[in-house]
Amino acid sequence: MTSLRYKDKVALVTGGSRGIGKGCVDVFVENGAKVIFCSNDDTEGQDLESKLNSKGPGEALFIYGDVTQESHIKKIVEKTVEKFGRIDCLINNAGTHPLSHTIDEFSAEDFRKLLDLNLINYFLFSKYSLPHLRKTEGSIINISSLVNQIGQAQAVTYVATKGAITSMTKALAIDEAKYNVRVNSVAPSSIWTPLLDDVLKSVPNPLEAKQMCANSQLLGRIGTIEEVGKACLFLASDATFCTGIELNLTAGAELNYGIKNMRKQKTSAN
């Protein structure tokens, strides 16, 4: 029998009903943790909660909430402590990737809404969880993205939110070190989730796009949500000398030269 690596510890995962957040919830419960997870999808959340509780060995509790609402965030953190008495790890994950556009098609309002969802949400969950994390000398894990390091075409607002998450991680790591609270980020490249599926379905040839997406990694495949969950468990339970780092979960996507010429080719007609 394998040993349980987060037994009786309490993890709070945002956006845990599907995708990367679900991968984290699954792995932490498999390792004996008590996991509170929130999402704005009630049916998905309830289903996952009952599946995990019938399997164990840890426990899961789902709380419905919209992470763009400060009052919901406060309530979720309060309920976590009411139910389990402590928080050992906060995984900030809930977020989205808008469909591809250049800056010409994004409005300031689109950007403000995305900042609320992708960035301010992480800030507020951290703010309200930290008084509890300081007591347990716990840790925060922020799901960022590889694109904060290498950029991404037609994703100027998304990339900006992810860059801010990675920078915020480092600043918070400095301030919280005096409490022995560690703050790290994870930078995935392509992970197979409903969000990635939606993004790929929005392009003219989704099958070809999925293959190109897999080929963007040196290992020639898209990552799994369990692989992200395991990396987060490593940061939460084993990486006790890591703070302010970004763990790349990319199968080498950022390495080597590629075909990157974006200039329009000159033809005899122009």
Ligand SMILES: NC(=O)c1ccc[n+]([C@@H]2O[C@H](COP(=O)([O-])OP(=O)(O)OC[C@H]3O[C@@H](n4cnc5c(N)ncnc54)[C@H](O)[C@@H]3O)[C@@H](O)[C@H]2O)c1
């Ligand atoms: N999938 C990838 O390839 C990939 C790569 C890099 C980074 N990421 C990041 O990982 C995180 C999760 O992405 P995913 O692909 O799993 O997405 P997903 O859409 O598959 O899952 C997102 C989760 O967040 C929840 N959520 C979304 N908006 C919410 C809101 N307003 N209130 C409460 N919950 C809300 C959803 O209910 C769901 O549980 C995001 O921060 C994303 O930027 C994903």
